[in-house]
Amino acid sequence: xxxxxxxxxxxxxxxxxxxxxxxxxxxxxxxxxxxxxxxxxxxxxxxxxxxxxxxxxxxxxxxxxxxxxxxxxxxxxxxxxxxxxxxxxxxxxxxxxxxxxxxxxxxxxxxxxxxxxxxxxxxxxxxxxxxxxxxxxxxxxxxxxxxxxxxxxxxxxxxxxxxxxxxxxxxxxxxxxxxxxxxxxxxxxxxxxxxxxxxx
Amino acid sequence: xxxxxxxxxxxxxxxxxxxxxxxxxxxxxxxxxxxxxxxxxxxxxxxxxxxxxxxxxxxxxxxxxxxxxxxxxxxxxxxxxxxxxxxxxxxxxxxxxxxxxxxxxxxxxxxxxxxxxxxxxxxxxxxxxxxxxxxxxxxxxxxxxxxxxxxxxxxxxxxxxxxxxxxxxxxxxxxxxxxxxxxxxxxxxxxxxxxxxxxxxxxxxxxxxxxxxxxxxxxxxxxxxxxxxxxxxxxxxxxxxxxx
Ligand SMILES: C[S@@+](CC[C@H](N)C(=O)[O-])C[C@H]1O[C@@H](n2cnc3c(N)ncnc32)[C@H](O)[C@@H]1O
Numbered sequence: 386x387x388x389x390x391x392x393x394x395x396x397x398x399x400x401x402x403x404x405x406x407x408x409x410x411x412x413x414x415x416x417x418x419x420x421x422x423x424x425x426x427x428x429x430x431x432x433x434x435x436x437x438x439x440x441x442x443x444x445x446x447x448x449x450x451x452x453x454x455x456x457x458x459x460x461x462x463x464x465x466x467x468x469x470x471x472x473x474x475x476x477x478x479x480x481x482x483x484x485x486x487x488x489x490x491x492x493x494x495x496x497x498x499x500x501x502x503x504x505x506x507x508x509x510x511x512x513x514x515x516x517x518x519x520x521x522x523x524x525x526x527x528x529x530x531x532x533x534x535x536x537x538x539x540x541x542x543x544x545x546x547x548x549x550x551x552x553x554x555x556x557x558x559x560x561x562x563x564x565x566x567x568x569x570x571x572x573x574x575x576x577x578x579x580x581x582x583x584x585x
Numbered sequence: 586x587x588x589x590x591x592x593x594x595x596x597x598x599x600x601x602x603x604x605x606x607x608x609x610x611x612x613x614x615x616x617x618x619x620x621x622x623x624x625x626x627x628x629x630x631x632x633x634x635x636x637x638x639x640x641x642x643x644x645x646x647x648x649x650x651x652x653x654x655x656x657x658x659x660x661x662x663x664x665x666x667x668x669x670x671x672x673x674x675x676x677x678x679x680x681x682x683x684x685x686x687x688x689x690x691x692x693x694x695x696x697x698x699x700x701x702x703x704x705x706x707x708x709x710x711x712x713x714x715x716x717x718x719x720x721x722x723x724x725x726x727x728x729x730x731x732x733x734x735x736x737x738x739x740x741x742x743x744x745x746x747x748x749x750x751x752x753x754x755x756x757x758x759x760x761x762x763x764x765x766x767x768x769x770x771x772x773x774x775x776x777x778x779x780x781x782x783x784x785x786x787x788x789x790x791x792x793x794x795x796x797x798x799x800x801x802x803x804x805x806x807x808x809x810x811x812x813x814x815x816x817x818x819x820x821x822x823x824x825x826x827x828x829x
Contacts, residue, residue, distance in 0.1 A: 466594045563770035566597045567816060571773035573596060584619045584682045585598050585769055585820055 394418050394427045395455055395487075399434040405444055415448065431455060431487070438471045442478050454479055455539070458488035458530055461495070464573035476534060485537070491530035492516045492523060492541045492550070510543040520549050527553035529568050532560035598768040599626035599681060602712050602822040605764070608632050611676040616665050616699055617683030621648035627679070628655055636675065640664045666694040673704040681712040684751060688740040692754065700758040700827075709760055709825040712768060714818055716745040721817040723774045726782050729805045733789035736797060742785060748821045760825035771816035783809040 396414055399405060408414045421427040431453030434441050441454055454475065462470050479486045493514040500507060510516055517526055527550060530538040540550045560568075570585050599622050608630035615623040618637035621644075627635050637648045638661045645662045652658045663669055665683075678699050687695055703709065717724050727743050734742040746754075752762055786805035790798040 463597070466596060466600075561770075562601070563767040563819075566601060567769045567771055567773055569597050570769060571775055571816065573594075574773065574775040574777050584622055585596065585772060 390425065391421075391427045393429045393431055393453060394421070395431040395433045395453070397433045399432055399440060399444060400436040402440060402443075405440060405447070409447060419450070429453065431485070433487075433489075435489075437469070438475050439468070441472075441475045445475070445478050445482050445484055451482075451484055453485040453487055453536070455487040455489055457490040457493075458533060458535060459491050459493055459526060460529055460568045460572040461493070461575075462490070463533075463569045466573075473533070480534065486535045487537045487539050488530045488533070488535040489539045490514065491538050492526050492546065510541075510546065512542050512546075516541050516543065516546055518546065520552070523549045524553040524556070525568060528557060528560040529565055531557055532565055594622075595626040595629055596622050598712070598820065599623050601766070601768055602679070602681060602710055603627065603630055606677060606708050606710060606824065608677060612636075612674065612704075613677040613679065614638060614670070614675040614699075614702065616678060616680040616695070617686065618648050618660070619644055619682065621651050623679045623681045624648055624652050624658060627677075628652060628657060632657060632677075634659070636661055636670065638663055638665060638668055638670075666691060666698055668698060668702065670702040672701055675702050676704055676707045677710070678703055678707065679710045679712075681710070682714075684711065684713045685743050685745055688744060691740075692744075692746070696754055696758050700755075700760070703827050705827060707827045708763075709755065709827070710822060711751055711755060711825070712820065712822045713748075713751060714745045714772060714820050715747055717818040721815070722812045723779070723815060723817065725808045726779060726786070726805070726812050729801060729808055730782055730786035730789065733786050733793065733798070733801045733805070736801075737789045737792045742789065745818075748823060752823055755823070755825050759827070761828055763824040763826050765824075766822050767819060768822050769820035772818040772820050773816045774814060776814050779809055779812060779814060 396408060396418065418427055418430055422430065429452040430450060432444055432451060433455040435457055441456055445451060445454060456472050456475055458472050462472060476486055494517045495515055497508055497515050510518065517523055523546065527538060540547050603626055608627055610631065610633040612634045613627045613632045614636045615627065616638055618624055618639040621637055624635050624637040634657050636659050639645050640663065642662060645660050649660045653660065661669065680699065684692055699709065731741040731743060734740065748765055756762055783805050787802045790801035790805065
């Protein structure tokens with residue numbers, strides 16, 4: 386790769402309890418990354434998961450030298466308000482343990498419609514989910530993610546979106562809690578298949 | 586399992602309104618239960634018992650389905666102006682999004698009833714919407730809905746009371762004001778809200794003689810079509826104590 390050192394090595398895609406066991410086993414992936422760190426090839430160790438928040442919490446508790454966790458955080462996820470989507474709880478625990486937080490999918494709107502599932506070239510953006518794409522939406526999503534207290538808001542993959550995200554980041558000036566809740570409520574109702582769930 | 590006490594889909598507005606109230610172990614009343622959002626929030630916060638009161642049979646059934654498995658819940662179908670609850674029987678009352686459905690006369694009666702059932706030392710949380718700004722387009726949809734229900738039922742469907750007004754109403758019933766916080770600013774009126782209010786307007790208009798109802802139904806559809814989803818206005822939370 387032509388580089389001498391990896392600043393942050395994120396162990397990717399933790400989904401099952403058994404994987405956490407495997408990663409943390411004596412001869413597991415973490416041991417190998419730690420060796421690389423001891424040799425000066427890796428500076429910091431992190432973990433990425435789109436999975437069960439409780440599993441990420443378990444990893445934070447269990448891996449003493451974990452320095453960052455990466456997980457999804459956006460209003461659509463926050464609007465679910467249940468244990469399966471409690472990444473806010475991950476954020477809190479990470480803060481307690483002084484573990485850095487990297488928020489992904491901050492700009493995700495939802496899965497691609499089915500026709501573009503089949504034909505990747507139909508998709509206007511090179512993301513594996515459909516992103517929000519208007520500057521005002523991007524700004525709202527950035528402000529939300531940053532205001533929740535993440536260490537870093539990870540930019541979306543498509544270069545067309547990155548400049549808008551950078552612009553949003555430049556202009557970031559916080560988002561108060563009542564506005565954050567407003568963004569979550571709007572997402573909750575957009576998402577709700579039950580028409581009578583109309584109460585804020 | 587850590588986090589497993591988290592209720593299914595408790596809105597952040599509900600959590601924010603209850604966050605600084607003592608819920609743990611308390612006997613609670615959700616006044617105007619809707620789909621039971623606050624009931625779910627109270628259970629998640631460790632309530633000892635929750636009476637979920639609504640006058641709507643479908644809502645009562647929905648709350649029963651959602652929370653009925655929890656033996657701390659009693660779904661009560663009753664009018665909040667006169668409930669079957671005993672005097673001094675609850676320790677925390679929540680009226681989340683209720684008062685906007687009450688006209689001034691009903692508001693007065695419900696405030697009296699909530700006060701009657703509250704025990705000394707209890708807490709009251711009243712969450713509702715400030716009147717919308719004059720220039721908010723959604724006001725036109727609510728105006729048609731209110732016009733239709735005034736004509737059909739002799740009262741408005743919706744009344745957005747300013748926070749200061751509800752504060753005085755409950756103080757007038759002997760409650761001591763504790764705090765106010767903003768739950769939503771702005772309030773998102775999404776496509777699903779707009780279509781529900783359009784349906785409500787058309788339903789009320791449909792109960793009118795045709796010469797009155799038909800133009801109102803057309804007005805509701807037309808207004809809904811050009812209003813569009815918008816975020817405007819404020820939802821607030823007022824908290825009170827009963828100290829005597
Ligand atoms: C907008 S919903 C409330 C939402 C719910 N509290 C929440 O936290 O999401 C209002 C509820 O109050 C009920 N309601 C309105 N007027 C009532 C009355 N006079 N007596 C009993 N229930 C009433 C409605 O039927 C509905 O179930």
